[in-house]
Amino acid sequence: MEEEVKGLGDYLNILWRRKYWVIIPAVLLAIATVVVVFSLPATYKSQGTILIESQEIPNDLVRSTVTSYADQRIEVIKQRLMTTSRVMDMVRKYDLYRAERQKTAATSGIVDLFKSNVSVDLVQANVTDPVSGRAKRASIAFTVSFMDKSPQKAQQVANELVTEFLNENVKARTDRAAETKDFLKEEGDKFQAKVRELEKQIAEFKDRYSGSLPELLQYNLSMIQRLGDEQSTNQNEILLLKDQITTLSLQLSTIPMYLPLGVTATSANEPNTSEVRLEQLRIEYSTLLSKYEPTHPDVVRVKRQIDALEKELGVTGNDAQIIQAELDQAKTELNTLSEKYADNHPDIKAQKNKIAGLEKRLENADSQPAETTSSSERLNPAYVQLKSKIDSTENEVSRLRVRQEEIKTKLAEFERRVSETYQVQRAYDELTRDHENTVAKYRELRAKQLQAELAQNLESENKGESFTLIEPPAVPTKSEKPNRPKLLVLGLGASVGAGLGLALLVEMFFGGVRGYTQVTHIVGKSPLVVIPIITTTRELARRKTLRNRWIIIAILLVIASVIAVHFYVMNLEVLWYRLMRKVSLL
Numbered sequence: 001m002e003e004e005v006k007g008l009g010d011y012l013n014i015l016w017r018r019k020y021w022v023i024i025p026a027v028l029l030a031i032a033t034v035v036v037v038f039s040l041p042a043t044y045k046s047q048g049t050i051l052i053e054s055q056e057i058p059n060d061l062v063r064s065t066v067t068s069y070a071d072q073r074i075e076v077i078k079q080r081l082m083t084t085s086r087v088m089d090m091v092r093k094y095d096l097y098r099a100e101r102q103k104t105a106a107t108s109g110i111v112d113l114f115k116s117n118v119s120v121d122l123v124q125a126n127v128t129d130p131v132s133g134r135a136k137r138a139s140i141a142f143t144v145s146f147m148d149k150s151p152q153k154a155q156q157v158a159n160e161l162v163t164e165f166l167n168e169n170v171k172a173r174t175d176r177a178a179e180t181k182d183f184l185k186e187e188g189d190k191f192q193a194k195v196r197e198l199e200k201q202i203a204e205f206k207d208r209y210s211g212s213l214p215e216l217l218q219y220n221l222s223m224i225q226r227l228g229d230e231q232s233t234n235q236n237e238i239l240l241l242k243d244q245i246t247t248l249s250l251q252l253s254t255i256p257m258y259l260p261l262g263v264t265a266t267s268a269n270e271p272n273t274s275e276v277r278l279e280q281l282r283i284e285y286s287t288l289l290s291k292y293e294p295t296h297p298d299v300v301r302v303k304r305q306i307d308a309l310e311k312e313l314g315v316t317g318n319d320a321q322i323i324q325a326e327l328d329q330a331k332t333e334l335n336t337l338s339e340k341y342a343d344n345h346p347d348i349k350a351q352k353n354k355i356a357g358l359e360k361r362l363e364n365a366d367s368q369p370a371e372t373t374s375s376s377e378r379l380n381p382a383y384v385q386l387k388s389k390i391d392s393t394e395n396e397v398s399r400l401r402v403r404q405e406e407i408k409t410k411l412a413e414f415e416r417r418v419s420e421t422y423q424v425q426r427a428y429d430e431l432t433r434d435h436e437n438t439v440a441k442y443r444e445l446r447a448k449q450l451q452a453e454l455a456q457n458l459e460s461e462n463k464g465e466s467f468t469l470i471e472p473p474a475v476p477t478k479s480e481k482p483n484r485p486k487l488l489v490l491g492l493g494a495s496v497g498a499g500l501g502l503a504l505l506v507e508m509f510f511g512g513v514r515g516y517t518q519v520t521h522i523v524g525k526s527p528l529v530v531i532p533i534i535t536t537t538r539e540l541a542r543r544k545t546l547r548n549r550w551i552i553i554a555i556l557l558v559i560a561s562v563i564a565v566h567f568y569v570m571n572l573e574v575l576w577y578r579l580m581r582k583v584s585l586l
Contacts, residue, residue: 255380
């Protein structure tokens with residue numbers, strides 16, 4: 001059997017035949033829709049607009065401590081405001097959701113309901129980046145809104161939220177600047193203490209290695225060079241003085257110390273060999289006595305030779321006079337040395353011992369019989385002069401030797417400093433490098449601290465990036481929800497659709513066989529005759545009456561719709577002007 005395919009005419013016949021299944025449900029549903037739509041409670045929305053203003057002072061002069069984007073800060077502020085405690089404070093303050101709060105003591109549902117009625121929307125626009133010069137999307141403002149069944153409460157809560165956004169932004173920026181300044185100050189203080197500690201370590205290091213510091217290396221090297229030169233010069237001078245002493249000693253050996261009896265000073269320069277030998281022995285004797293005891297074999301031997309020569313020359317020696325002369329000379333030398341050295345100097349001590357020994361010998365000699373002739377009459381002036389010159393030369397040699405010892409000691413000290421410098425330099429360089437780096441970091445932190453203080457002043461005086469309220473929340477004059485026109489259109493459309501669907505469903509289950517086509521399709525042959533529906537006069541009158549009724553109902557519905565639009569949707573004059581403007585734009 002060939003499947004039956006219905007055309008548009010078939011569907012129109014079905015709708016006409018089942019017109020009451022379409023009209024009645026559609027009308028009932030439309031009425032229900034109108035009732036439901038206009039019975040829904042109205043929700044009002046109050047909204048404020050806040051402008052995001054950039055920093056007044058250029059960033060090149062004063063850089064703000066707040067570097068996050070405005071979108072991020074707005075979201076952070078929103079999260080701070082949407083905490084349970086703050087939400088419940090506002091709910092209690094404005095007496096929101098009284099019925100819900102009376103039903104349950106739990107706050108989570110109230111908080112969620114409050115959050116669902118709060119909306120923060122960003123307003124973005126195409127701007128030009130001043131750095132790169134490229135166009136980009138940036139947030140220039142944002143809106144804060146709140147919805148409630150009461151327009152006054154919606155405005156009050158929205159105004160509260162806008163105020164909180166403004167205050168939180170100022171508070172967050174000021175706190176951030178203060179925290180940044182305090183952090184930099186704390187870090188700067190730490191580095192300041194570290195700099196002081198390093199300076200103390202450097203001072204202690206310099207005290208410990210005061211002579212071996214790297215900056216004294218050239219000085220130490222120059223001192224080594226100068227002391228070395230002085231040491232060489234002194235050594236050469238000592239050799240020259242020794243040669244001079246040798247020469248003078250040879251000359252002295254040819255001059256008698258005392259003039260013989262009856263010889264005047266003018267002939268003292270012409271002594272004979274025995275007299276010279278006698279003087280030499282006397283000098284040798286005096287020298288030995290300064291070293292050994294009188295019973296020493298050498299002392300006894302020289303004394304015996306002196307006695308023999310004195311007997312041979314017919315002169316009588318007087319030891320007291322000789323010792324006295326040596327004692328006077330030794331005291332003179334001691335005075336000379338005392339002017340140069342301290343009392344604990346080895347030469348001073350040696351000279352004092354020599355004087356003590358001569359004084360002891362002088363006491364022993366005074367107890368022996370002596371020749372009555374005065375020594376001043378017998379001392380040879382040439383001998384005394386030459387002997388003084390030898391003594392002064394020997395003193396100079398002694399001084400030079402002492403100086404040589406001093407130079408040797410100093411030279412060793414400076415060499416030790418130079419060798420130690422290379423070992424000290426590494427630790428010293430590490431200390432100075434740490435000190436320089438720490439000082440540089442400390443100065444950097446102090447400079448940043450000053451910048452942070454300027455940034456704090458910038459934020460406290462509201463000269464940085466700020467939020468400015470350009471449109472405060474107002475009391476709404478129309479509801480935000482529900483959208484009654486849309487709901488009406490959707491409801492009416494659904495009503496008609498439900499009627500059509502119900503008519504088609506009834507036709508599908510209780511349709512039967514109707515019309516020439518279906519009979520031909522079922523029987524397989526065309527009917528012999530087709531008798532059309534014969535309409536009587538009564539039926540025509542009833543149709544006319546029914547049509548008039550439907551026309552009246554349609555007119556009444558149109559009038560009711562116009563009245564409903566005027567009072568619940570939009571003023572008809574406004575609607576008319578809007579329509580005329582739309583038409584003029586076409």
